[in-house]
Amino acid sequence: MTTDSLSNLMDERRTFAPESGFAAAANVDAGWYAAADADREGFWAAQARRLSWASEWSNVLDWSDAPVAKWFVGGKLNVAYNCVDRHVEAGHGDRVAIQWEGESGDARAITYADLRREVSKTANALASLGLRAGDRVAIQLPMIPEAIFAMLACARLGLVHSVVFGGFSPTALRSRVDDAQARLLITSDGQFRRGKAAPMKANTDEAVADCASIEHVLVVRRTGSTVEWTEGRDLWWHDLVDGQSDTHEPEAFDAEHPLFILYTSGTTGNPKGILHTSGGYLTQVAYTHHAVFDLKPESDVYWCTADIGWVTGHSYIVYGPLANGATQVVYEGTPDSPHQGRHFEIIQKYGVTIYYTAPTLIRTFMKWGDEIPAGYDLSSLRLLGSVGEPINPEAWIWYRKHIGGDRCPIVDTWWQTETGAIMISPLPGVTSTKPGSAQRPLPGIGARVVDDAGVEVGPGGGGYLVLDKPWPSMLRGIWGDEERFRETYWSRFADEGFYFAGDGAKYDADGDIWLLGRVDDVMNVSGHRISTTEVESALVSHPSVAEAAVVGAADPTTGQGIVAFVILRGGQDASVVGVLRDHVAKEIGPIAKPRQVLVVPELPKTRSGKIMRRLLRDIAENRAVGDTTTLADSSVMALISSGLNTAS
Numbered sequence: 001m002t003t004d005s006l007s008n009l010m011d012e013r014r015t016f017a018p019e020s021g022f023a024a025a026a027n028v029d030a031g032w033y034a035a036a037d038a039d040r041e042g043f044w045a046a047q048a049r050r051l052s053w054a055s056e057w058s059n060v061l062d063w064s065d066a067p068v069a070k071w072f073v074g075g076k077l078n079v080a081y082n083c084v085d086r087h088v089e090a091g092h093g094d095r096v097a098i099q100w101e102g103e104s105g106d107a108r109a110i111t112y113a114d115l116r117r118e119v120s121k122t123a124n125a126l127a128s129l130g131l132r133a134g135d136r137v138a139i140q141l142p143m144i145p146e147a148i149f150a151m152l153a154c155a156r157l158g159l160v161h162s163v164v165f166g167g168f169s170p171t172a173l174r175s176r177v178d179d180a181q182a183r184l185l186i187t188s189d190g191q192f193r194r195g196k197a198a199p200m201k202a203n204t205d206e207a208v209a210d211c212a213s214i215e216h217v218l219v220v221r222r223t224g225s226t227v228e229w230t231e232g233r234d235l236w237w238h239d240l241v242d243g244q245s246d247t248h249e250p251e252a253f254d255a256e257h258p259l260f261i262l263y264t265s266g267t268t269g270n271p272k273g274i275l276h277t278s279g280g281y282l283t284q285v286a287y288t289h290h291a292v293f294d295l296k297p298e299s300d301v302y303w304c305t306a307d308i309g310w311v312t313g314h315s316y317i318v319y320g321p322l323a324n325g326a327t328q329v330v331y332e333g334t335p336d337s338p339h340q341g342r343h344f345e346i347i348q349k350y351g352v353t354i355y356y357t358a359p360t361l362i363r364t365f366m367k368w369g370d371e372i373p374a375g376y377d378l379s380s381l382r383l384l385g386s387v388g389e390p391i392n393p394e395a396w397i398w399y400r401k402h403i404g405g406d407r408c409p410i411v412d413t414w415w416q417t418e419t420g421a422i423m424i425s426p427l428p429g430v431t432s433t434k435p436g437s438a439q440r441p442l443p444g445i446g447a448r449v450v451d452d453a454g455v456e457v458g459p460g461g462g463g464y465l466v467l468d469k470p471w472p473s474m475l476r477g478i479w480g481d482e483e484r485f486r487e488t489y490w491s492r493f494a495d496e497g498f499y500f501a502g503d504g505a506k507y508d509a510d511g512d513i514w515l516l517g518r519v520d521d522v523m524n525v526s527g528h529r530i531s532t533t534e535v536e537s538a539l540v541s542h543p544s545v546a547e548a549a550v551v552g553a554a555d556p557t558t559g560q561g562i563v564a565f566v567i568l569r570g571g572q573d574a575s576v577v578g579v580l581r582d583h584v585a586k587e588i589g590p591i592a593k594p595r596q597v598l599v600v601p602e603l604p605k606t607r608s609g610k611i612m613r614r615l616l617r618d619i620a621e622n623r624a625v626g627d628t629t630t631l632a633d634s635s636v637m638a639l640i641s642s643g644l645n646t647a648s
């Protein structure tokens with residue numbers, strides 16, 4: 001590695017100005033910030049006109065019942081019509097909507113005309129089961145086209161979908177089905193994971209065995225493996241859907257009609273069912289997808305690598321791109337199956353122009369080696385995106401150089417399940433980007449960094465990220481628990497009326513925002529606030545470190561002590577631990593020197609790639625490891641613990 005490797009969040013100073021060619025053709029320009037500031041509601045009304053409305057709203061925003069917003073009051077639209085039919089009606093029926101790629105290389109190109117037929121058939125099938133607008137439908141499916149047909153069919157009928165990760169346990173699925181009182185579960189016989197067929201229906205059977213609300217289980221045949229069958233309850237997708245009429249007349253629903261519930265974990269208690277509605281949500285996902293990804297529907301091939309069980313899959317695979325008439329790649333499998341060049345092979349095969357992924361995958365690619373992307377033609381790419389966690393400058397620079405050929409702008413997009421759509425991000429062609437910073441709230445969005453008292457901090461200052469103005473795709477509540485909604489997000493800065501995001505952040509001297517990780521990930525060592533992200537960034541800036549996760553463990557003298565878990569690059573051994581402790585002390589200051597550095601073979605991650613620091617904290621504090629049901633791979637904790645036992 002070069003001197004780049006000495007960078008971390010504290011001293012990062014590089015900037016990358018937009019290339020003039022990109023800027024000249026960009027969808028947005030700097031004037032959008034001022035226009036939105038001058039007339040926010042007028043700005044959002046203009047964004048809502050990207051969509052096709054059956055009837056126009058009477059006012060843009062009703063905030064009189066804050067914190068429950070109503071956007072585009074009285075407006076009516078059909079979300080699925082906006083994502084599908086209107087593109088066909090506009091003459092784009094032959095454009096590929098979804099270029100689906102199976103893990104094993106089977107592929108299927110679905111045009112907008114095909115999508116209209118498939119969604120119509122699915123909607124007719126769901127209606128034939130007696131489902132009515134407002135009913136909840138749980139969906140647990142792998143990344144297959146039927147997952148998207150099912151979501152859009154729900155939207156078309158005004159049914160509220162609740163998509164649950166394919167990797168979630170029966171217990172996790174059961175609690176979500178129960179909480180939402182879903183009438184239907186859509187699942188598959190199995191799913192392909194790293195070349196092997198893994199069961200899915202066996203898990204969903206276990207989950208819904210005692211769910212009184214479930215009337216039917218609709219099963220897509222994907223792997224062909226044998227499944228148990230409950231007569232009367234279970235239905236094959238091909239039996240029910242294939243024979244339906246492929247036309248369906250969409251009905252317009254109120255702008256505030258519920259669209260979906262998506263469960264996300266809080267710091268305590270059961271997962272929260274985050275509720276999103278129709279008009280404001282679709283407006284903001286369409287606008288942000290157009291502005292942040294600079295999407296040109298006629299020429300771009302867009303690829304977001306998220307799973308549809310994550311909010312990124314909802315907003316930036318299903319609703320945003322399809323509302324904008326994009327052509328996109330949807331990939332079923334894992335990035336290393338059947339080989340570690342799989343993503344680059346897909347970029348080359350389809351000529352992907354826009355690639356949107358998570359820092360954890362970028363760091364994994366770094367670990368696998370520069371020569372892997374170098375073996376493919378990635379010259380079609382013109383824009384790269386990042387989401388899910390703070391991206392450390394090291395990974396950002398690697399992404400730009402080895403994937404983006406030193407020419408593609410990178411958009412580091414900050415947002416949450418609760419915000420529904422991107423809130424803070426550079427604008428490509430407009431913003432001079434900085435590795436590791438999400439930079440500025442988008443035009444129309446209000447965000448600031450405040451101290452404990454809710455007062456905005458100055459340049460160079462740090463504190464809490466808050467959103468100070470309502471936004472169209474904001475959550476409308478937590479399903480069935482309004483009190484928890486108010487308590488979690490609106491009580492911390494109730495006097496100011498700010499939404500509390502739960503993230504730490506700081507301003508740099510230019511007033512750009514740097515996200516520092518969850519507030520619950522901020523450590524306090526001898527009264528000094530140190531973010532886990534800053535220490536991790538320092539660690540991965542050392543050439544021996546591939547990945548790092550840092551937790552604050554209870555410490556009798558200092559309050560918390562810093563414990564780092566590191567994966568070393570090939571050829572390194574645990575003797576480097578002392579060097580790493582000194583390296584962090586040198587990069588950040590002696591106060592940030594980790595109390596312990598533990599070398600591990602893997603880190604525990606959720607399916608969306610977030611490191612589960614809670615589990616690492618259990619190890620660091622010598623406790624029994626807590627609930628691991630949301631881990632992508634539940635064997636990882638055993639692997640980590642056994643490695644530590646043999647090392648000590």
Ligand code: 6R9
Binds near residue numbers: 417502503
């Ligand atoms: C979209 C998504 C939300 C939390 C959020 C923050 C972290 C997401 C980030 C980022 C720094 C970014 N996060 N994007 N932190 N920079 N670009 O990830 O939603 O799963 O609800 O997670 O993820 O901590 O609060 P969700």
